[in-house]
Amino acid sequence: MILSGTFTFRGPRALVWQLLQDPEVLVKVMPGAQRLSRIADGRYQGVMKVGLGPVTAAEFALDVTLGDLAPPERFTMVIDSKGTLGFARGTANVALDEEGPDRTAMHYTSELQIGGRIASVGQRVVESAAKAMTARGLQALQQAIDDRLAPSAGSTSS
Amino acid sequence: MTASVGKRVPRNEDARLLTGRALFVDDVQLPGMLHAAFLRSDHAHGRLRAVDASTARGRPGVVAVFTADDLGDYWRPAPLLVPPPPVPGMVFNQCTQVPLARDKVRHVGEPIAMVVAENRYVAEDALADIVVDVDPLDAVVDLERALALGAARVHEHLDSNVAARVHQQRGDYAAARAAADVVITRRFWYDRGASAAIENRVVAATWDPRAEQLTIWDTTQAPIPIRNGLARMLGLAESQVQVIAPFVGGGFGPKIMMFYPEELLVPWAARRLGCAVKWTEDRHENFVATTQERGQLHDAEIAVTRDGRILGVRDVFLHDTGAYDPYGLTVPINSQCTLLGVYKVPAYDSTFTAVFTTKPIVTPVRGAGRQHGVFVMERLLDLAARELGLDRVEIRRRNLIPPDAFPYDQGIIFQDFTSLTYDSGDYAPALERAAELIGYEQFVREEQPRLRAEGKHVGLGIVNYVEGTGIGPYEGARVTVEPSGLVRVATGVGTQGQGHFTAFAQIVADVLAVEVAAVRVVTGDTREFHWGTGTFASRGAVVAGTACRAAAVAVRQKILDAGARRLNVAADTLELSNGRVFVTGRAGDPGVPYGELAVHANPLRGAVTAGVEPGLEATAYFGPDRGSTANGVHAMIVEVDRDTLLVRIARYVVVHDCGRLVNPTIVEGQIQGGVAHGIGNAFYEQLVFDEQGQLLTASLMDYLLPVATDVPDVEIVHRETPAPGNPAGLKGVGEAGCIATGAAFAQAIEDAFGGAVEIREIPLSPNRLFELLHAAAPPAPEVS
Numbered sequence: 001m002i003l004s005g006t007f008t009f010r011g012p013r014a015l016v017w018q019l020l021q022d023p024e025v026l027v028k029v030m031p032g033a034q035r036l037s038r039i040a041d042g043r044y045q046g047v048m049k050v051g052l053g054p055v056t057a058a059e060f061a062l063d064v065t066l067g068d069l070a071p072p073e074r075f076t077m078v079i080d081s082k083g084t085l086g087f088a089r090g091t092a093n094v095a096l097d098e099e100g101p102d103r104t105a106m107h108y109t110s111e112l113q114i115g116g117r118i119a120s121v122g123q124r125v126v127e128s129a130a131k132a133m134t135a136r137g138l139q140a141l142q143q144a145i146d147d148r149l150a151p152s153a154g155s156t157s158s
Numbered sequence: 159m160t161a162s163v164g165k166r167v168p169r170n171e172d173a174r175l176l177t178g179r180a181l182f183v184d185d186v187q188l189p190g191m192l193h194a195a196f197l198r199s200d201h202a203h204g205r206l207r208a209v210d211a212s213t214a215r216g217r218p219g220v221v222a223v224f225t226a227d228d229l230g231d232y233w234r235p236a237p238l239l240v241p242p243p244p245v246p247g248m249v250f251n252q253c254t255q256v257p258l259a260r261d262k263v264r265h266v267g268e269p270i271a272m273v274v275a276e277n278r279y280v281a282e283d284a285l286a287d288i289v290v291d292v293d294p295l296d297a298v299v300d301l302e303r304a305l306a307l308g309a310a311r312v313h314e315h316l317d318s319n320v321a322a323r324v325h326q327q328r329g330d331y332a333a334a335r336a337a338a339d340v341v342i343t344r345r346f347w348y349d350r351g352a353s354a355a356i357e358n359r360v361v362a363a364t365w366d367p368r369a370e371q372l373t374i375w376d377t378t379q380a381p382i383p384i385r386n387g388l389a390r391m392l393g394l395a396e397s398q399v400q401v402i403a404p405f406v407g408g409g410f411g412p413k414i415m416m417f418y419p420e421e422l423l424v425p426w427a428a429r430r431l432g433c434a435v436k437w438t439e440d441r442h443e444n445f446v447a448t449t450q451e452r453g454q455l456h457d458a459e460i461a462v463t464r465d466g467r468i469l470g471v472r473d474v475f476l477h478d479t480g481a482y483d484p485y486g487l488t489v490p491i492n493s494q495c496t497l498l499g500v501y502k503v504p505a506y507d508s509t510f511t512a513v514f515t516t517k518p519i520v521t522p523v524r525g526a527g528r529q530h531g532v533f534v535m536e537r538l539l540d541l542a543a544r545e546l547g548l549d550r551v552e553i554r555r556r557n558l559i560p561p562d563a564f565p566y567d568q569g570i571i572f573q574d575f576t577s578l579t580y581d582s583g584d585y586a587p588a589l590e591r592a593a594e595l596i597g598y599e600q601f602v603r604e605e606q607p608r609l610r611a612e613g614k615h616v617g618l619g620i621v622n623y624v625e626g627t628g629i630g631p632y633e634g635a636r637v638t639v640e641p642s643g644l645v646r647v648a649t650g651v652g653t654q655g656q657g658h659f660t661a662f663a664q665i666v667a668d669v670l671a672v673e674v675a676a677v678r679v680v681t682g683d684t685r686e687f688h689w690g691t692g693t694f695a696s697r698g699a700v701v702a703g704t705a706c707r708a709a710a711v712a713v714r715q716k717i718l719d720a721g722a723r724r725l726n727v728a729a730d731t732l733e734l735s736n737g738r739v740f741v742t743g744r745a746g747d748p749g750v751p752y753g754e755l756a757v758h759a760n761p762l763r764g765a766v767t768a769g770v771e772p773g774l775e776a777t778a779y780f781g782p783d784r785g786s787t788a789n790g791v792h793a794m795i796v797e798v799d800r801d802t803l804l805v806r807i808a809r810y811v812v813v814h815d816c817g818r819l820v821n822p823t824i825v826e827g828q829i830q831g832g833v834a835h836g837i838g839n840a841f842y843e844q845l846v847f848d849e850q851g852q853l854l855t856a857s858l859m860d861y862l863l864p865v866a867t868d869v870p871d872v873e874i875v876h877r878e879t880p881a882p883g884n885p886a887g888l889k890g891v892g893e894a895g896c897i898a899t900g901a902a903f904a905q906a907i908e909d910a911f912g913g914a915v916e917i918r919e920i921p922l923s924p925n926r927l928f929e930l931l932h933a934a935a936p937p938a939p940e941v942s
Contacts, residue, residue, distance in 0.1 A: 054859065120852060
């Protein structure tokens with residue numbers, strides 16, 4: 001499965017980059033992420049809970065390794081997740097373009113291999129679900145950016 | 159008494175089945191029974207680095223977890239079920255499945271570990287505790303790419319993915335081709351399918367340490383080979399192992415004596431743990447862990463004269479055998495042999511290569527490769543007819559084997575290792591009858607042009623098939639007249655809905671002159687009868703039925719002898735009727751009931767005469783020299799919706815000949831069900847694997863089975879050309895309904911579009927039909 005697209009954030013590139021490296025933020029941004037912790041530089045492990053079409057929400061162990069880091073422009077993510085209902089593994093390339101002082105375009109492309117029960121039962125919906133999850137994640141990241149940029153006297157992020 | 163054979167006798171088993179009292183394996187409940195679940199590979203191909211079950215073992219409620227390393231000497235490849243036939247020069251690389259993957263996984267669904275727990279919930283939860291480290295390897299999915307140099311090898315000790323290669327020929331094809339006026343060459347694809355029985359596989363086993371007895375309930379079609387194999391592998395005497403296949407909710411081939419991992423491990427675990435263990439397959443497991451069939455790529459050609467006579471056929475095909483080949487070459491040999499059909503083919507040159515892939519194992523499923531051969535041959539004839547400007551019924555008519563040519567030797571070797579010789583047949587009248595019943599001439603001349611003018615896409619398909627049935631090696635039966643006067647029949651074959659409790663009862667009832675309902679049949683219990691092979695290859699009625707008849711004939715003589723002793727008359731003055739022995743011509747004689755004779759034949763005092771066996775009982779066996787060849791014609795009319803490309807089957811006619819009928823209702827049930835199976839294979843069901851070998855249609859949401867509204871009432875005509883090889887003249891019929899459906903479908907759909915599209919593949923679907931139609935003729939741009 002190939003997922004790719006572009007999303008333009010309202011926010012400076014440095015901030016977008018910084019948030020993308022922060023597990024505290026990522027756990028809120030990644031749909032279904034239950035927890036995520038940094039176990040080494042550029043290596044995160046955690047648990048995701050994902051439901052897919054007829055497959056009820058199930059836990060997947062998640063292992064993400066960041067590589068080719070070129071702050072604040074681009075990085076790659078090697079994703080390896082598995083659970084009782086199958087696995088997803090693959091690589092994502094993320095590039096951040098500065099479109100202005102407060103506009104950052106994120107270009108992402110990922111190729112994921114899906115296997116096991118999620119592939120055999122959820123195949124019909126896996127791609128649309130992944131797209132929807134990505135969209136939700138990007139919206140959540142925008143929210144995190146907005147929260148950071150908001151005047152501290154204003155609304156809280158919680 | 160009038161004979162019951164040939165009559166529409168209601169089925170003895172239906173009361174039990176319809177009121178829910180029939181025992182199926184999942185109904186087996188034993189005290190303290192544990193439940194098993196299997197951890198299966200998510201990868202189609204990979205190196206198995208490590209399996210860590212320590213956490214799973216500690217989960218409350220888990221009794222045991224077994225991996226390959228825990229099996230000790232019990233870990234070994236399963237037996238080869240059918241050795242390859244003795245074809246000179248053939249290649250066969252034997253690689254049978256293993257109880258649990260060790261070193262490598264070779265298809266999605268291959269079991270890696272077994273959990274035994276207090277209940278299935280705990281067992282399944284514990285599967286999540288097991289950590290498996292798999293290093294993925296390239297999947298082997300496409301048959302041609304599997305054979306390319308440098309392809310990943312499913313079995314690395316072999317130097318390629320070739321499982322087998324067999325070349326068979328008769329005559330000189332090169333000469334036939336040179337002499338031909340027209341040669342048609344095409345590539346055909348016939349994809350995989352699942353058997354999709356209503357009941358999934360189930361195994362329950364219990365070890366009784368006091369009796370030192372292992373009892374196994376198994377949804378197998380072949381309990382006796384399973385008993386023999388398990389006893390050998392477990393180091394037990396055959397008499398210590400009892401295998402019971404009670405009512406089974408559909409067999410269709412994959413439930414044959416497979417020695418599936420679960421079938422090997424549940425009894426082993428029961429004995430090791432000293433208690434009862436049960437495993438019930440779920441539907442998802444059924445899609446990846448039960449054997450499948452199909453997947454053949456044929457490059458075929460037919461050489462014909464200008465007037466449509468076949469001079470020769472050449473076929474080179476690849477057969478997908480999946481990750482292992484425990485069933486030998488039965489499926490591709492069936493394809494190779496059945497291709498010749500009802501036709502005289504002077505020159506035939508056929509080579510197949512069976513290919514290992516990282517997909518579930520392929521073994522026979524109803525039709526067992528026969529449909530592939532029929533599809534290729536019937537398609538070639540359709541194409542030749544079009545090329546020659548000949549009518550499609552006429553080209554078939556011109557090539558039929560004539561009725562005086564039997565026995566007809568096709569000159570190659572069949573799946574039962576004997577020559578492919580048709581025992582009897584009368585093909586022309588079957589074709590004429592089907593053409594007449596479907597209204598072929600009238601449809602082609604009047605109806606189709608009229609409906610076409612109305613913008614409707616209607617088409618007709620009419621095709622021939624043969625069905626090799628009733629092969630050996632043998633079956634047996636024991637017939638006993640009990641003191642109650644009831645007759646008991648025990649035979650070794652398993653039963654999966656074929657009506658054995660009625661058909662065998664009819665055969666025995668007629669010989670013994672009793673009511674069919676007075677005959678109680680027991681099948682599939684090794685304690686009741688322990689010689690035999692099983693239910694497969696459309697052989698139950700022919701082989702086991704003939705054994706039942708032979709045992710009944712022997713018991714009949716015993717009844718006459720016992721009657722003669724009792725009445726003090728000569729046996730040849732006696733006759734049997736309504737369960738009693740009478741002296742011929744003695745008016746008003748109430749006769750002696752069999753039950754009374756049975757009591758006297760088993761005395762408590764006095765002496766049984768030397769040379770006389772006690773009781774009214776006999777055992778007999780029947781092993782045919784070779785199978786009997788059934789045949790038939792399928793004809794159908796379809797209407798294809800021009801927008802949705804959904805196909806409505808307006809009529810479906812089957813004219814078939816399975817020799818003498820035992821029970822027309824049962825035969826019609828077999829045909830109606832077979833046609834439903836065939837329609838599913840032709841237009842609905844498809845196992846779609848992605849490039850990584852992941853099965854993408856592993857649920858009944860995506861794997862579409864035809865439903866009642868998709869399957870028409872089949873109009874069935876019986877013809878009876880007796881089989882010379884058994885006294886009742888029987889031939890098998892279990893696969894007749896599904897063998898020709900794909901070929902009929904293809905011709906009918908092609909006909910519906912007036913030749914605008916050529917169908918060279920099965921299964922079709924509205925989607926696929928859309929693609930084919932648009933590839934053939936790109937749609938005109940829409941004008942607004």
